Amino acid sequence: MMEGAWKEMEMRKKKLPIGIENFEKLRLENFYYIDKTGLIRELLNNWGEVNLFTRPRRFGKTLNMSMLEHFFSLDGDKSIFDGLEISKETVLCEEYMGKYPVVSISLKGIDAWSYKTAYQMAVRVIIDEAAKFYFLLDSEKLNAHDKAEYQKLLDDTMNEGMFGSSLKLLSGMLEKHYGTKVILMIDEYDVPLAKAHANGYYDQMISLIRSFLGEALKTNSSLKLAVLTGCLRISKESIFTGLNNLKVRSVTDVRFDEYFGFTDMEVKTLLQYYGYPDSYDVAKKWYDGYHFGNVDVYCPWDVLNYCDSLLDDKEAQPENYWINTSSNDAVKRFIQESANYTTKREIESLIAGEVITKEIYQELTYPEIYQTIDNIWSLLFTTGYLTQRGKAEGRQMKLAIPNLEIRDIFVTQIMEFFRENVREDGDTLNCFCDALQNKDAENVEKIFNDYLRKTISIRETAVRTGVKENFYHGVLLGILSVKNRWGISSNREMGEGYADILAEPDTGDMGIIIEVKYAHDGDLDGACKEALKQIEYTRYEDDLEDDGVENILKYGIACYKKRCRVMLAEK
Numbered sequence: 329m330m331e332g333a334w335k336e337m338e339m340r341k342k343k344l345p346i347g348i349e350n351f352e353k354l355r356l357e358n359f360y361y362i363d364k365t366g367l368i369r370e371l372l373n374n375w376g377e378v379n380l381f382t383r384p385r386r387f388g389k390t391l392n393m394s395m396l397e398h399f400f401s402l403d404g405d406k407s408i409f410d411g412l413e414i415s416k417e418t419v420l421c422e423e424y425m426g427k428y429p430v431v432s433i434s435l436k437g438i439d440a441w442s443y444k445t446a447y448q449m450a451v452r453v454i455i456d457e458a459a460k461f462y463f464l465l466d467s468e469k470l471n472a473h474d475k476a477e478y479q480k481l482l483d484d485t486m487n488e489g490m491f492g493s494s495l496k497l498l499s500g501m502l503e504k505h506y507g508t509k510v511i512l513m514i515d516e517y518d519v520p521l522a523k524a525h526a527n528g529y530y531d532q533m534i535s536l537i538r539s540f541l542g543e544a545l546k547t548n549s550s551l552k553l554a555v556l557t558g559c560l561r562i563s564k565e566s567i568f569t570g571l572n573n574l575k576v577r578s579v580t581d582v583r584f585d586e587y588f589g590f591t592d593m594e595v596k597t598l599l600q601y602y603g604y605p606d607s608y609d610v611a612k613k614w615y616d617g618y619h620f621g622n623v624d625v626y627c628p629w630d631v632l633n634y635c636d637s638l639l640d641d642k643e644a645q646p647e648n649y650w651i652n653t654s655s656n657d658a659v660k661r662f663i664q665e666s667a668n669y670t671t672k673r674e675i676e677s678l679i680a681g682e683v684i685t686k687e688i689y690q691e692l693t694y695p696e697i698y699q700t701i702d703n704i705w706s707l708l709f710t711t712g713y714l715t716q717r718g719k720a721e722g723r724q725m726k727l728a729i730p731n732l733e734i735r736d737i738f739v740t741q742i743m744e745f746f747r748e749n750v751r752e753d754g755d756t757l758n759c760f761c762d763a764l765q766n767k768d769a770e771n772v773e774k775i776f777n778d779y780l781r782k783t784i785s786i787r788e789t790a791v792r793t794g795v796k797e798n799f800y801h802g803v804l805l806g807i808l809s810v811k812n813r814w815g816i817s818s819n820r821e822m823g824e825g826y827a828d829i830l831a832e833p834d835t836g837d838m839g840i841i842i843e844v845k846y847a848h849d850g851d852l853d854g855a856c857k858e859a860l861k862q863i864e865y866t867r868y869e870d871d872l873e874d875d876g877v878e879n880i881l882k883y884g885i886a887c888y889k890k891r892c893r894v895m896l897a898e899k
Contacts, residue, residue, distance in 0.1 A: 341602065344639075346632050351394040355408035360601070362594045362628075365414035367392055367587040368399055371555070372420055374583060376575030378545050378554040380517075382561045382690075383579060383620075384712025386629035386650060387588045389557040393432070393515045396555060400511045401430040428511045428552060429502040431495060433457050436516035443529035446520060447491075447536070448484070454494045455482055461498070467505045474501055488536060495544035499551060509552035512544060518558035521567075525694035534693075538567050546571050560710055563691040578690055579710070580720065585621025590628050592616065598631065604638045614646040617730030619716045627712075630733060648736050656737055658711055662704050663738075663745045663784075671701060672784050678714070678729050679738055679784075687723045713737070739799065742784050747806045753779075757810040764840055765833055767881060773894035779807070780890045796846040800887040801828055804844065825866035838879040839872040845886045852886045852893035859884030860897050 345359040354361055371379065383389055398404050399414070406426050409415050433453050440446040458481035465475055477497055480490055499510040517537075524533035545554055545568075561576055568574055577584050590598070592612070599608050615630040630649045637644040666672050674684050686705045697707050705727070708714045715730040729735050756775060763771035783803065801818070808816050808831055815832035822830065822841075829842040843863050847855035860882060863869075869880045882897035 344636050349390040351398050363413050364587045365412045368414045369417050377573040379575050380556045381577045383588045388628050393513050397430050397432045400428045429506050430511045432513035434515040436519045438520040439523045441527050443532045469504045492539035493543050496548045503550040510550050512554040514556045517556045518560050561690050563693050566693045579620045582621040585623040589625030595626050614732045648733050658707050659741045663741050665701050675784050683717050683726045683728045685726050688725045743802045757807050761811050769894045769896040776892050785890050801844045822868040822871045827868045839877045840881045841868050842883045847886045847888040850888050855886030856884040856893050856895040
């Protein structure tokens, strides 16, 4: 094939749907789509009047909700389903496709510092949805009272009572107008509760949402089918009281397991389509490993972003894309609560790729989440930071970190926690720095060993040596930060290479060069000698000598699990 023709073919490839959550747009504007329409068949064949899907963030919940909306809705272009899996289900399509009025709202934008502002945001969600049905004011099927009630749904001063009844009222009016019951879609139902808990108005918000959902889902005679999504399965007692028609589809359920996230074959096919089949192994290590029901899945957000980076640079390295989509508070709080020895060792085991058995409660309230370390384990599981390995035995689940991306999040939070708390050991750490200055390698080693025994460490054999070295490198930088008047440089270009750490005490006449090595075979002495050889070979001290620094100390520090060895180069 001629080069020009090849390039033209490449240009015709479908666009990557990064951040595209509107199903119609995705299908009409030539975006790549991994067919999840089988979800519709499963939903209709395994009927539940009210269905709640709980999945971690960035696993395609919103796109699936948009898909359902366009399938059921009376409006819209049904050709967007041509060629997809659901189109083969002719009987279901004939009965349900394009046959129902659909009310579809998302609560994920309700994020405010105060209840007043959050309530105004919630009201705006209702107004925007109600406004889509403005034709109701001209409907011959609605009487004057109905139309007056509809007008209230467009009023930004509506009271809490009207807000609580809003979806029920709108459903009733649409049933009157169309003569058929209503499909109700509520995306990210739990976001207002999470934000309310974080900002101190949880009791007010839980009361509002309980009334809002109760009227829409429990006492709504106009309801045909409801689908809700969220990250957490909020306890029935706190929000779904008396709702006997609710089916919860969580990450442990076999049914619907393949419809949120990408399967292994789907990722292989996608990478093949864009011309990067050789990147499959990397994608698998970094973004696979989530276990939903009986299926292992990848995080779609990560796979799409990684593929996009390959389109820019075929040598692109995998990145942590997930970390930028949330504050990762769950992991942060988990690390903060790891004061006891057992939890520290369990975190180390998880980072090492091992499995921890814990009792998991999938139904929690937000005030309960951080009350105990046991509840935080449950939160980490439901939000995707930990995943299931093997079959659960009752509430007992075997948990593991799913992939390298999530492991990186844990390690990052461990280091942040370390840096935040390092100054609590100011006296000890000052002694460490004094020992460095005084050429006391023995005391440097003793203090660093004591510190490693207390902190959470990385001992994973599968992790690259460079990653482990970076961890110990970070610990040393954290310790040295106690000397806020010292000049501390990391990976500074010096001589013919890059020195791991350069410490310049405030005396102005000394430079301390530190090279860190991970002794992967446990040979601490050998790794120390290797570190000192590297300092000499790359002539790190040349820059300091050029600046007139005569007192130059060169340390090799080797680490292995919770042990270290420190050697000072001889003059």
